[in-house]
Amino acid sequence: MKLIHRIGYYLGGFSIGLILLAFFLSGKKTSCAYGPNARTIKNISEKKYRLYSETTKSAMKNYDLDSLDIxxxxxxxxxxxxxxxxxxxxxxTYLIENELEDKTVELTIKNCDSSATIQSLIIK
Structure with a gap:
């Protein structure tokens, strides 16, 4: 069998496999959080209890932010x-950096087993 035929069969089988995977995994809640940043963000985001310190609450009030923005x-x-x-x-304790309206935002989050407490919110 010629090399070009082998490559053709390989690519044909590979594409059929990708289509089957897309079909079976389309309705599932799958994610690819393999990097340390993605795993940490996912762990913090999935916490059932998210608490806010008093300084964070006052900063949220000053900058007109709500929990959805956070x-x-x-x-x-x-x-x-x-x-x-x-x-x-x-x-x-993790420091998460982001931007909001061209300003740098720093969130300090204390990540425990069952809750995540946002200890500070700094907008520079």
Missing amino acids: SNLIKTGDVNFSESDTKAKGCK
């Missing part, structure tokens, strides 16, 4: 691991 900032943000405390036992 959720979007978390989901689209980047974790700064060099400024985060990832070695702590129990609750780890």
Whole structure:
């Protein structure tokens, strides 16, 4: 069998496999959170209890933000691991950076087993 025929059969089977995967996985809630940033954001976003400190509540009131805005900032943000405390036992503290209306936003989040507490919200 010629090499071109082998490549053709391979690409044909590969494309059929991709179509089958797309068909079977289309209705499922699957995600590809393999990187450390994506896993951390996903873990924080899926917490049942999200708490806000008093300083965060006052900053939200000053900048006219609500919990939906904070959720979007978390989901689209980047974790700064060099400024985060990832070695702590129990609750780890993460610094999430994002932009809102051309301003830099920094969220400090304490991530525990069952809850995530937003400790500070700084807009520069």
